[in-house]
Amino acid sequence: MKGDRVEIVIxxxxxxxxxxxxxxTRAGRRVDVAHGRGVVEVSEVTRGGSTVRTARFxxxxxxxxxxxxxxxxxxxxxxxxxxxxx
Numbered sequence: 180m181k182g183d184r185v186e187i188v189i190x191x192x193x194x195x196x197x198x199x200x201x202x203x204t205r206a207g208r209r210v211d212v213a214h215g216r217g218v219v220e221v222s223e224v225t226r227g228g229s230t231v232r233t234a235r236f237x238x239x240x241x242x243x244x245x246x247x248x249x250x251x252x253x254x255x256x257x258x259x260x261x262x263x264x265x
Contacts, residue, residue, distance in 0.1 A: 183210045185221050188243040189236055196242060201234055203249070212246065214238060 183203040191197045203210050207226040214220070217238045223231040 183208075183249045184247040185210050185212060186243075186245045186247065187219070187221060187234070187236060187241060188245075189240045190242055199234060199236075201232075210246075212244065219244065 185201045187199045187201070189197050189199070201210055201221045201223060203223055208231065209224055211222050211224050212219070213222070219236045219238050219241050220233060221236075221244075222233045225231060
């Protein structure tokens with residue numbers, strides 16, 4: 180859903196950290212998180228399942244991965260008009 184966001188904090192070495200945000204930028208898109216074989220992958224995906232963009236991080240460098248769900252109320256461009264019979 181538009182507004183879904185995942186925040187990733189990684190160890191950048193020398194005691195510093197870096198923070199990255201991956202956000203669902205349009206209506207109908209979502210953010211998926213997958214991990215396996217030492218890699219964490221965060222992707223923005225369309226309704227049809229096509230990947231729009233992907234970020235990959237080494238799992239041993241990831242300090243925190245925080246998922247922020249979208250607001251409960253839909254954004255104006257996510258509301259589907261209903262047909263009413265007159």
